[in-house]
Ligand SMILES: [Zn+2]
């Protein structure tokens with residue numbers, strides 16, 4: 433991404449949403465499954481609480497070493513980015529209740545349920561991924577879903 437300049441020729445500062453989504457993208461670059469790189473950042477009060485990317489079970493081979501573990505057209509070798517961000521918080525004793533999460537792709541159904549039960553209230557995602565159920569359930573569960581790909585300036 434090229435640095436944009438403001439009218440005075442100074443580099444334009446990113447707004448907070450762009451800033452956290454760029455960090456999520458950077459985190460996702462560490463993903464060990466090249467079928468899809470996903471990154472997640474959990475934030476409260478403009479402070480990063482936890483991050484995660486999709487990767488193998490700790491200590492086990494990665495997809496690029498052992499190949500993908502395919503099931504119904506999806507690789508199931510990895511723990512997903514959002515789940516890893518929640519797990520990292522739990523592992524380190526970081527409270528994430530009422531936090532927000534930035535994910536480069538919308539959560540799958542299982543990760544959505546984890547996010548909901550972790551008490552996260554807003555989900556920002558960079559692109560829609562695959563499960564429409566999240567829309568209906570988010571509304572019922574009082575969770576805000578924000579598709580950042582639809583908010584880009586043209
Ligand atoms: Zn894989």
Ligand SMILES: [Zn+2]
Pocket residue numbers: 512513514539540541542543544
């Ligand atoms: Zn998932």
